[in-house]
Amino acid sequence: MTATRTGRDLLALPGFRRWYAARMTSLVGTAASGVAVPMLVWDRTGSATATAAASGLALAPYLLFGLFAGAYADRLDRRRLMVGADAAAAVLLATVPLAALFGTVTAVHVLAVVVLTGTAFVWFDAAAFGALPQIVGPGGLQRANSLIFSTSTVVGIAAPALGGLLASVAGPETVLGLNAFTFAASALLLRGLTLPERPAAKAASIGADIAEGLRFIWSEPRIRALTFAGFGIACTGGGALGLIVVHAHELLHVPDWKLGLLYSATAAGSLLGAMFLTRWTARFGHGPVSIAAYLTELAMVIALAAAGPGPAAFALAVAAWIAWDAAHTAAVVNGITVRQLLTPDALQGRVNTTGRMIAWGGAPIGALAAGGLADLVGVRNAFLLLAIPVAAGAILLLASPVRRLRTIAPPRS
Structure with a gap:
């Protein structure tokens, strides 16, 4: 396996092509949904x-099942687990x-589907974290993560x-x-995926497996800092995205058809963050x-909190959403890559799922808190309060060894 891989090298791998096609296919529907x-929920309630x-509950299952899914994914057939999910x-x-x-669709039904599909994703994600390093090798991880995020x-x-x-035409x-x-x-695409053979799992209890993953996260200071700081940025991100529809209606005063433009602005920002991440980390280092x-x-x-009605303000809000998600994506992809590179294969499911469980646990908390705050103190004040968790995350990183993290040592076997 070469030390690094370009996007073209990765797509030359049959396993990665199939993986990539499957992920992008499901994403088309997920992004539209x-x-x-x-x-749908706003119309009903x-x-x-x-x-x-509706946004935050999709990630809530990570809090309930992340530890167990990660432990089982390190024991079970990763391909079958992804197909089933x-x-x-x-x-x-x-x-x-x-x-x-x-004519029986209700908000409760929709929210239940959100929770249950989020649960399926936890199990998929636990297997996927371990499958990707098997497919592309350590040298291809950051490029693979960036390619997946940028194409996404x-x-x-x-x-x-x-x-x-x-x-708006045919109904949500x-x-x-x-x-x-x-x-x-x-699911059909992933059925044909072939993964390298793995050593048999150790004969230990699921509880012991979970404890081993938790000990590894706590003992590796860079992973520990990025994980708990990730809770803060996820809390802010979950709250901001959870209020994007309300933000558009209450502060920007835009019609429904412009909502898609705001979501597309976040996607454009995410593209920029993923595209330039490898270049940024090569020049400045992962920590900075x-x-x-x-x-x-x-x-x-803070800029989004200051948004108001009118074409100029809408343009500024679009620009703020682009910059917001460029930064958010860079932080998330960089954190995932660092965690994968520092984690041995036998722990990939547990460590990465647990790490994401802790970090993403902030998203539903932030979404639910932001919704309640918006009802109580208004959307503008809710956005201002959302600045607190990400600020706490930045302070944590500045006080940790992440501040000095520029390159990453090869992963331990």
Whole structure:
């Protein structure tokens, strides 16, 4: 395996091509549903809290199942686990358009589907964290993560706008039905994936496996700092994205068709962050890039709080969302890559799923808190309060060894 791989080298690998096609196929539907779900809940309830919950609850299952999913993913066949999770998500999403045929779609039904598909994703993600290093090798990890994120956001630029348009014409339920088809297609693609053989798992209890993963996270100071700082940035990010529909209506005063443009702006920012991350880390180092990303997101959340109505203000809000998600993506992808590179293969599922569980645990907390705050003190004040968690994360990184992290030693075997 070469020390590094370009995007073309990665796509020359049959396993990565299949993996890549599966992930991008399911993403098309997921990105469109990211607009349709909050639109559907907002239409049914008119509640900022419920609408924010539609975004935050998708990540809540990580708090419940992350530890167990990671431990089992290090024991089970990773390919089968990914296929099963995608198939389950397809069936769950299909229930929404089916209910629409009978006129029985409710916000409770939609939120239940959000939680259950989020649960399926936890198990998929646990297996995926270990599968990707098996496919591309250590030298290809950062490039693979950046390629996946950058292509994902190219899809995300178009899909939210199209999803918003389709939802306004045919109804949000139709978009969720299309998402069910994309998950089914992803499951079929992954059925043909071949992964290298792995050593048999040690004969230990699941509790012992979980404890081993937790000990590794705590004992590696760079992973520990990035994980707990990640809670802060996820809290801010979950709250901001959870309120994007409410932000558009209450502060920007834009019509529904422009909602897709705001989601596309976040996708454009994510694309920039993923595209330039390898270049930034090569020049400045992993630690400084993470710290700069946290500080940029802090500034953009404050800028979004100052947004108001009018074409010029809408343009500034679009620019702020672009810069916000460029910083957010750079921080997330960089943190994932560092964690994967510092973790041995036998611990990949546990360490990465637990790390994401802790970090992403901030997203539903932030979304639910932001929705409640928006109802209590207004959207503008809610955004100002969302600056606190990401600021705390930046302070934690500045006080940790991450500040001096420039290059990463080869992963331990």
